[in-house]
Amino acid sequence: xxxxxxxxxxxxxxxxxxxxxxxxxxxxxxxxxxxxxxxxxxxxxxxxxxxxxxxxxxxxxxxxxxxxxxxxxxxxxxxxxxxxxxxxxxxxxxxxxxxxxxxxxxxxxxxxxxxxxxxxxxxxxxxxxxxxxxxxx
Amino acid sequence: xxxxxxxxxxxxxxxxxxxxxxxxxxxxxxxxxxxxxxxxxxxxxxxxxxxxxxxxxxxxxxxxxxxxxxxxxxxxxxxxxxxxxxxxxxxxxxxxxxxxxxxxxxxxxxxxxxxxxxxxxxxxxxxxxxxxxx
Numbered sequence: 001x002x003x004x005x006x007x008x009x010x011x012x013x014x015x016x017x018x019x020x021x022x023x024x025x026x027x028x029x030x031x032x033x034x035x036x037x038x039x040x041x042x043x044x045x046x047x048x049x050x051x052x053x054x055x056x057x058x059x060x061x062x063x064x065x066x067x068x069x070x071x072x073x074x075x076x077x078x079x080x081x082x083x084x085x086x087x088x089x090x091x092x093x094x095x096x097x098x099x100x101x102x103x104x105x106x107x108x109x110x111x112x113x114x115x116x117x118x119x120x121x122x123x124x125x126x127x128x129x130x131x132x133x134x135x136x137x
Numbered sequence: 138x139x140x141x142x143x144x145x146x147x148x149x150x151x152x153x154x155x156x157x158x159x160x161x162x163x164x165x166x167x168x169x170x171x172x173x174x175x176x177x178x179x180x181x182x183x184x185x186x187x188x189x190x191x192x193x194x195x196x197x198x199x200x201x202x203x204x205x206x207x208x209x210x211x212x213x214x215x216x217x218x219x220x221x222x223x224x225x226x227x228x229x230x231x232x233x234x235x236x237x238x239x240x241x242x243x244x245x246x247x248x249x250x251x252x253x254x255x256x257x258x259x260x261x262x263x264x265x266x267x268x269x270x271x
Contacts, residue, residue, distance in 0.1 A: 052191065065138060096168060112168025116161040123157035127150050134146045136138055 008058030015050025085122030145197030152189025
């Protein structure tokens with residue numbers, strides 16, 4: 001299994017655990033701080049992006065037909081850009097969503113646009129690296 | 138990789154690109170207001186990523202890697218799988234057309250096509266899910 005795939009699958013497992021923990025926090029009926037309940041959309045994206053999408057990215061990088069003999073998995077750089085963009089974007093998004101509650105246009109206002117940009121770059125890097133590997137034998 | 142898998146996986150990558158772009162715009166808009174109308178695209182974003190990207194990728198990969206038959210067509214009822222992929226894409230497009238004001242019947246028809254796609258793919262894949270040598 002390539003190094004990037006190991007990092008992606010392990011990160012996806014960590015996000016799965018984090019997502020379940022956050023869902024637990026959101027479901028408890030104690031008086032929770034307002035920023036915690038603001039993390040509901042983030043919790044969904046922990047599962048769909050951090051867990052499912054990242055697991056798919058890692059498996060596709062590993063298992064799809066080889067791009068060429070010299071570079072069997074295409075561009076490792078694009079793969080790492082997808083990994084960093086996805087995970088850094090998710091972390092930033094968590095702080096950004098929580099930070100919007102006390103100060104809607106305050107310190108963390110920049111975090112969500114930056115997280116959005118990182119996610120988008122991650123997706124495009126993955127697509128660019130995968131497209132050529134999807135072909136008939 | 139068979140042609141149907143190539144088509145389905147490439148279509149799923151296109152939905153990934155479109156869904157991520159919409160999602161990025163919606164998230165950007167949440168932090169730094171661009172256009173309040175962007176929120177309307179949330180259902181399209183969801184539809185494209187859950188069905189267009191994830192479900193279609195899974196179907197494309199399953200059609201490729203599930204065990205093949207040693208007698209008869211190797212991938213079984215291939216026309217049914219083709220019909221499933223075609224219905225899924227038609228269903229998604231009809232469903233997301235709600236954003237441009239399509240009538241409720243178009244959305245219902247889209248959902249019906251998606252249901253048909255799920256059933257057709259399951260009927261195709263069911264006999265291929267078996268132990269080695271069975």
